[in-house]
Amino acid sequence: MRPETAAFQGERGAFSEEAARRLLGRRVQVAPCVRFEDVFRQLSEKKVQAAVVPIENTLAGSVHENYDHLLRFELPIVAETSVRIVHNLIAPPGVPFRKIRRVFSHPVALNQCLNFFARNPQIEKTSFYDTAGSVKMIMKEGLEDAGGIASELAAVNYGATILRRSIEDDRRNFTRFFLLRRPEFARKYPRKTNSRTRWKTSLVFTTRNVPGALFRSLSAFALRDLNLAKIESRPLRGKPWEYLFYLDFLGHIDDPVCQKALGHLQEVADFWRVLGCYPRGD
Amino acid sequence: MRPETAAFQGERGAFSEEAARRLLGRRVQVAPCVRFEDVFRQLSEKKVQAAVVPIENTLAGSVHENYDHLLRFELPIVAETSVRIVHNLIAPPGVPFRKIRRVFSHPVALNQCLNFFARNPQIEKTSFYDTAGSVKMIMKEGLEDAGGIASELAAVNYGATILRRSIEDDRRNFTRFFLLRRPEFARKYPRKTNSRTRWKTSLVFTTRNVPGALFRSLSAFALRDLNLAKIESRPLRGKPWEYLFYLDFLGHIDDPVCQKALGHLQEVADFWRVLGCYPRGD
Numbered sequence: 001m002r003p004e005t006a007a008f009q010g011e012r013g014a015f016s017e018e019a020a021r022r023l024l025g026r027r028v029q030v031a032p033c034v035r036f037e038d039v040f041r042q043l044s045e046k047k048v049q050a051a052v053v054p055i056e057n058t059l060a061g062s063v064h065e066n067y068d069h070l071l072r073f074e075l076p077i078v079a080e081t082s083v084r085i086v087h088n089l090i091a092p093p094g095v096p097f098r099k100i101r102r103v104f105s106h107p108v109a110l111n112q113c114l115n116f117f118a119r120n121p122q123i124e125k126t127s128f129y130d131t132a133g134s135v136k137m138i139m140k141e142g143l144e145d146a147g148g149i150a151s152e153l154a155a156v157n158y159g160a161t162i163l164r165r166s167i168e169d170d171r172r173n174f175t176r177f178f179l180l181r182r183p184e185f186a187r188k189y190p191r192k193t194n195s196r197t198r199w200k201t202s203l204v205f206t207t208r209n210v211p212g213a214l215f216r217s218l219s220a221f222a223l224r225d226l227n228l229a230k231i232e233s234r235p236l237r238g239k240p241w242e243y244l245f246y247l248d249f250l251g252h253i254d255d256p257v258c259q260k261a262l263g264h265l266q267e268v269a270d271f272w273r274v275l276g277c278y279p280r281g282d
Numbered sequence: 283m284r285p286e287t288a289a290f291q292g293e294r295g296a297f298s299e300e301a302a303r304r305l306l307g308r309r310v311q312v313a314p315c316v317r318f319e320d321v322f323r324q325l326s327e328k329k330v331q332a333a334v335v336p337i338e339n340t341l342a343g344s345v346h347e348n349y350d351h352l353l354r355f356e357l358p359i360v361a362e363t364s365v366r367i368v369h370n371l372i373a374p375p376g377v378p379f380r381k382i383r384r385v386f387s388h389p390v391a392l393n394q395c396l397n398f399f400a401r402n403p404q405i406e407k408t409s410f411y412d413t414a415g416s417v418k419m420i421m422k423e424g425l426e427d428a429g430g431i432a433s434e435l436a437a438v439n440y441g442a443t444i445l446r447r448s449i450e451d452d453r454r455n456f457t458r459f460f461l462l463r464r465p466e467f468a469r470k471y472p473r474k475t476n477s478r479t480r481w482k483t484s485l486v487f488t489t490r491n492v493p494g495a496l497f498r499s500l501s502a503f504a505l506r507d508l509n510l511a512k513i514e515s516r517p518l519r520g521k522p523w524e525y526l527f528y529l530d531f532l533g534h535i536d537d538p539v540c541q542k543a544l545g546h547l548q549e550v551a552d553f554w555r556v557l558g559c560y561p562r563g564d
Contacts, residue, residue: 058522062515064343172522214513215497215504222497229523231496233344233513240340240454241511 005029006050006179007042013132013154019083019177020052036065040073043180051075051180057085058174060108062232066178067246070204070275076186077202077276079179084171087113089164090135090155091147097163102126104134105149113149116167135160176281186276199252200229200280205265205272206236206244213268214245220264226251246275253277287311288332288461289324295414295436301365301459302334318347322355325462333357333462339367340456342390344514348460349528352486352557358468359484359558361461366453369395371446372417372437373429379445384408386416387431395431398449417442458563468558481534482511482562487547487554488518488526495550496527502546508533528557535559 006028008016017030031048033039043051053069056062070077087109091100102124103110103117110117110125117125128134134148139158147163148154155162207213221228229248236242251258253274265272288310290298299312313330315321325333335351338344352359369391373382384406385392385399392399392407399407410416416430421440429445430436437444489495503510511530518524533540535556547554 056517058517059519061346061517064346170519172520174522176523211507211509212504214510215500218497218500222494225493227493228496230525231513231515233515235338235340235343237341238452238454240456241458243512 003027003029004050005031005048006052007031007033007039007048008052009033009036009039011130011133011136011154013135013151013157014130015083015085015151015175016052016054016177017132018151018153019054019081019175020050022081022083023052023079023177023179024050036063036069040069040075040180043075043182044073046182049181052177053180054175055080055178056176056230058172059112059170064232064234067204067232067234070178070246071244071273074183074273075180076183077178077278078181078186079278080176080200080281081179082174082176082281085112085168085173085175086151086166087131087149087168088152088155088162089116089147089167090138090150090160091163092139092142092144093159093161095144095147095161095163099145100147100163101145102143103147103149104128104138106131106134109149112169112173113167115169116164132157178276179278180276197227197250198280199250199255199277200248201251201253201258201277202246202248202275203262203265203272204244204246204275205269206242207268208270209242216268217245217265220261220268221247221249224257224261226258226261250280285309285311286332287313287330288334289313289315289321289330290334291315291318291321293412293415293418293436295417295433295439296412297365297367297433297457298334298336298459299414300433300435301336301363301457302332304363304365305334305361305459305461306332318345318351322351322357322462325357325464326355328464331463331467334459335462336457337460338458338512340454341394341452346514346516349486349514349516352460352528353526353555356465357462358465359460359560360463360468361560362458362482362563363461364456364458364563367394367450367455367457368433368448369413369431369450370434370437370444371398371429371449372420372432372442373445374421374424374426375441375443377426377429377443377445381427382429382445384425384428385431386410386420386428388413388416391431394451394455395449397451398446414439460558461560462558479509479532480562481532481537481559482530483533483535483540483559484528484530484557485544485547485554486526486528486557487551488524489550490552491524498550499527499547502543502550503529503531506539506543508540508543532562
């Protein structure tokens, strides 16, 4: 059997690639994309069999753009995983730590390593478009006074050396990723629906613009003891100051209680759609 | 009386400056800042009397960073306003439209004018750090084949010419701004609390990590017919996969019903704080 191909955003060695390998196995073929929209489009146009996208980080918050793409592309979520974000200082082989004067990385990564930069004032932090891409660049240019901040996978990928491991300020730094497939591959939900807390269902809805509408929508779940794991609001295009709500609850969509909750939601919501039902990640 | 000074993020002529003038009058002195954090700090350190920050846009969504700063700096919200985002193509005086080959602006603004670029394939769009800053730059450099996309105020400020007005794709493009003051200037709430729907109260809370906790928090408002205008979630630092909720409801904090709702919220929330009570904007 040929290994599957999965699209992700970023350069080879990105945290999204690590998530793809965890979700689909070490042998997965990866298709790096420049923009998140390209990742969704690659899957939609059948150029890849799967897509892996970050949806939230425990320090930076939700990746709101991907919520918008989930709604637009209608590619179901079939799995989730969390990756601990370990930032490493990486340099070309042979470059010692004492020679490093500039460190390149994505601004979010640089800002998550402020203690490292405070302890090493001789090093200047420089914004770059991508974490793994910074390692690719310093290797290509053969820079002898520069490093990048990226994953261990990025160091391995580009044959670079890790000078300092785990230089992030806060170790409670996790990113949650979704695995997406095309609709025809996602409808076969496994049958084991009995253990409610082992499954998650993600959905999107809009409420009627009346008092208490969100409260009534949530009551569909709360009154049935279905736990919410996450709620996110996004602006509703064309209706200023109205919102779409994205909600994850614990439960399998085939579970009769969940079916009743969705029926109840239908009574109070203007629009709703299930985005996926998948085993709960770690 | 000397005019007040207000800090905002961006260059002179930014939409935030327009909001500042609307909130504080045409004579307000403005203090442009590079980062949102600097805006909050300027006010906190008493270098300015007020700060104006965007909190949400009807197309792009919330400015999440500013929610984090509202919590951290404890500077109360005392007013809100909405500004319609009108993007204009601006060039140095004497440069005709047919000579324009490059247009600079903030990527969000460029992406909100895609129809204009589709109709004018001879023009290349180029990312710049700021909308008004793009006009400042083309004027300073005296570019004769380039324009910027920014507000009318930016054109006036830098003595540039508007070549095309209102080139944004979607006119339902509004940004909501908050006016912030220091706590000692915000506690004097006006007395007219009777008309509930003319006031808004913003607050932040965390729920205990138990099933139905968000639902129970919202019930404090819904069961008293207090309307929610907005709810936003942000990650809770140090507790992966737990959230802070930012909520706006219609009502004055001194209204007895609102007081009871806040008392009820206190029973079910782990932590809560009022971020401000202010007259509802247009």
